[in-house]
Amino acid sequence: MLVLKDIHKVYGKDSKRVEALKGISLEIGQGEIFGVIGFSGAGKSTLIRCVNLLERPTSGEVFIDGVNLQHLTASQLRKERKKIGMIFQQFNLLNAKTVFKNVAMPLIIDGRPKEEIEKRVNALLSFVGLSDKAKQYPDQLSGGQKQRVGIARALATDPHILLCDEATSALDPDTTQSILALLKKVRDELGITILMITHEMNVIRDICDKVAVIDGGVIVEQGSVLDVFSEPQQEITKNFVRTIINDAIPPTIKALIKEKHQENDSMYLYRVLFKGQSTHLPLLSTIAKRFPIDVNVIHGTITELQGIPFGHLIIEFQGEPSAIEQVLSYIRQQEVTVREVDIHGA
Incomplete structure (x- = not known):
């Protein structure tokens, strides 16, 4: 389970002070796919980086399976971060490394035995449908294949939570659907909790169980996807929903x-x-x-x-x-x- 309590994030001081997050509280249950949607600059990416403390909140608390990350020592935090996988909009693959080596990298850094790494990476490549691409390089792959490599790499350390930062924004619609289907498979077969950060309402509709709408660093509305889509309360939410369900009279x-x-x-x-x-x-x-x-x-x-x-x-x-x-x-x-x-x- 992932719990965020009253998360604030402030950059700069005095006249240059910018409050990116203003008291964000979320509770994401085990095995849920939870979406956070907002326009550019709303605070989405800052929020997801606060989850694994790549950005330390100015105040507030982050709990993973009941553990308060801010209370951990540096070595304890490194260990706890293994429970958190992350995939990115631009894939963030190492172009000089093969697909196999890209997926293996977290395990190599963790000092795992060679035999364990080989077994684990081959299993993951099979899981994401890329067994035949192990010896290829990222430049030889399509965008969807690169994101599959990113997902396999994020799963390498058996995480409990997968963070997806605009994971489908660089993909065409058909490829987006295939990646969303893979993420559902990750949740359904591996039981991993997924936090989706996106500005695409179709992603929320197609994969998420619950959704929160962020605007100006504040969660303005949240609930089940069915409730939020069928009866949006805030104007920003209504605008997002209309991109999927046009309820306006012509x-x-x-x-x-x-x-x-x-x-x-x-x-x-x-x-x-x-x-x-x-x-x-x-x-x-x-x-x-x-x-x-x-x-x-x-x-x-x-x-x-x-x-x-x-x-x-x-x-x-x-x-x-x-x-x-x-x-x-x-x-x-x-x-x-x-x-x-x-x-x-x-």
């Missing part, structure tokens, strides 16, 4: 809605959110049959988050206010979220 439809409302004041607009089993309900069909109102779907999307279906609809209801209230009550009884949309602000 401008031409907005104009038509406003024009119709001027002609018909019995028109009401609602945002309806479906999760899990509720996505299978014939909700709109039942409403149209049971209540004296007209139903019109204005806009909507259906997707899947962590294997759970999620739907978002903008629906127009036309009818008497009493009938609309009955409809809203019925929808909520089905454990479906419904909120009124301001037609003028739509």
Whole structure:
């Protein structure tokens, strides 16, 4: 388990003082894939470097499996860091060394026996799908293959935690998906906890169990991926989510809605959110049959988050206010979220 308690990081002094992190607290459970997302300069990379004390927090505490890293001696910290693997955006491979030697490097530095190193490296190369590349050099590899080498190297010392600093940002979409699949394999088969630092919301959607949004050195929102994607609270989170799930009403439809409302004041607009089993309900069909109102779907999307279906609809209801209230009550009884949309602000 990884626990961060009230982490602050300050650079410089007086007029040049910059507070990069302002009281970050996170708790990441064993075997979780936890994502931290934010724009450039939000404090993401500083945060991940504080986890293994490559950057020492100005204040606050970092616990790995209950051990407070700040309380360790230099030799104890070196030993504890073996529990923390790290992969990077630009791979950070040694171009003068073969793939085998790149993966073996942490074990060589640790003074492991030659036979152990050979067995361990060959097993890791097989695990990441690069057994046939052992004698090649990084310049002979594709970007995805280089990142696989980076992952194998990070796993060499049997870490409990894997830190991923923008690990897919330099890769094309197809290669990104293959690397994310490999990281899921790392978690599922090896039980390793993964902390993902990224600015790509699709990475959060496709691999993470939980997510925290960082802005200006502060965690502004966090929770399960399903909860944060389906009902984002902060504007920055809504902007990130819209890169994956566009819940904004198109401008031409907005104009038509406003024009119709001027002609018909019995028109009401609602945002309806479906999760899990509720996505299978014939909700709109039942409403149209049971209540004296007209139903019109204005806009909507259906997707899947962590294997759970999620739907978002903008629906127009036309009818008497009493009938609309009955409809809203019925929808909520089905454990479906419904909120009124301001037609003028739509």
